[in-house]
Amino acid sequence: MEGTIMDASGAAYRLPTLLSWEICHGFCSPCDSFETVFLYQPEMRGALQAACRFSATDGGKTVFCGVVDELEVTADADGCTCVLRGRGMQALLLDSEAESAEYTGADMAYILERHVRALGVTAIDTAGVPDGVRADLSVESGESHWSVVKRFAEFCLGVTPRFAPDGTLVLSGGDSGRRVSIGAGTAISEQGYWQDRYGVISEAIVKNRVSGTSVTVENAAFQAMGGRCVRVINVPRTSGFDAMRHTGAYQIAQSALDFRRCRIAVDAQFAAFPGDRAVLVSTPLGITGTFTVSASRCYAGAGGAGTVLELREG
Numbered sequence: 001m002e003g004t005i006m007d008a009s010g011a012a013y014r015l016p017t018l019l020s021w022e023i024c025h026g027f028c029s030p031c032d033s034f035e036t037v038f039l040y041q042p043e044m045r046g047a048l049q050a051a052c053r054f055s056a057t058d059g060g061k062t063v064f065c066g067v068v069d070e071l072e073v074t075a076d077a078d079g080c081t082c083v084l085r086g087r088g089m090q091a092l093l094l095d096s097e098a099e100s101a102e103y104t105g106a107d108m109a110y111i112l113e114r115h116v117r118a119l120g121v122t123a124i125d126t127a128g129v130p131d132g133v134r135a136d137l138s139v140e141s142g143e144s145h146w147s148v149v150k151r152f153a154e155f156c157l158g159v160t161p162r163f164a165p166d167g168t169l170v171l172s173g174g175d176s177g178r179r180v181s182i183g184a185g186t187a188i189s190e191q192g193y194w195q196d197r198y199g200v201i202s203e204a205i206v207k208n209r210v211s212g213t214s215v216t217v218e219n220a221a222f223q224a225m226g227g228r229c230v231r232v233i234n235v236p237r238t239s240g241f242d243a244m245r246h247t248g249a250y251q252i253a254q255s256a257l258d259f260r261r262c263r264i265a266v267d268a269q270f271a272a273f274p275g276d277r278a279v280l281v282s283t284p285l286g287i288t289g290t291f292t293v294s295a296s297r298c299y300a301g302a303g304g305a306g307t308v309l310e311l312r313e314g
Helices: 042-050 090-094 108-115 145-157 220-224 241-255
Strands: 002-006 012-014 018-026 033-039 053-058 061-076 079-088 101-106 135-139 179-182 188-195 203-208 213-218 230-234 260-266 277-280 289-301 304-313
Touching: 002 018, 018 061, 033 053, 033 061, 042 061, 042 079, 061 090, 079 090, 090 145, 101 108, 108 145, 135 145, 145 241, 203 241, 213 241, 230 241, 260 277, 260 289, 277 304
Parallel strands: 179 277, 203 230
Antiparallel strands: 002 012, 002 053, 018 033, 018 289, 033 079, 053 061, 061 079, 101 135, 188 260, 203 213, 260 304, 277 289, 289 304
């Protein structure tokens, strides 16, 4: 992997050979992150102190793009080394608070202009955004710009926002369209599997206390397994019937995200990214099926190299 830093003017500086590195990607919770270690030379000081962006490529493909948060230079018996740490482009939206507001009939283009482009994120993929959808939205005081974008996308448009490895904000949902097969021919160093029923909602009762309306949304699949966990959810007075049903369905889906999950470590670097589908064919635990990659951690250093994938069933 090769790393490059950029200053505020866009001037780039190629980092020397990396001694070790770790790149973490997820569905933006927590924020994507990176850490790199390389040999330090005094002539690098100016470029390193001015660095505000970091990008990494592997085999000519961008595998990370984000902001530089921390610089650490050390001189000891082993020589002079530098450690750079930072987060993905989502950090620009997380770190800044939005002003409180009441949006009436807002669309995604308006939200993106005020809460994304205004913060310096200009690479945006809106291929999955439905046309002509407008909705009302309340922005709370102290709420981050990322929270505003996430709530609007999920509750008003039904899509999950995420950042791609190249720093692009993607609004096409949680499926990247890529498929990765993991089977007998894959070098697997570790695998774990969990099934956790705790917290999975079997029935969501959504209430609007002002209008006196109520909607019940059921998780039929979990109920058929003997699951019983009822939640009562109160919504704002402006919520209509469709919004109430969506709220119930969303809460059920969120509660079941980690119902069945798998962790698998492979020797290959950047084996998959969040949003990819991993098809498990033959693994040490005998687990088969299609899983969604929810997080990936790729690393290299003196202790070895590889990718650890967090998978969710479905």
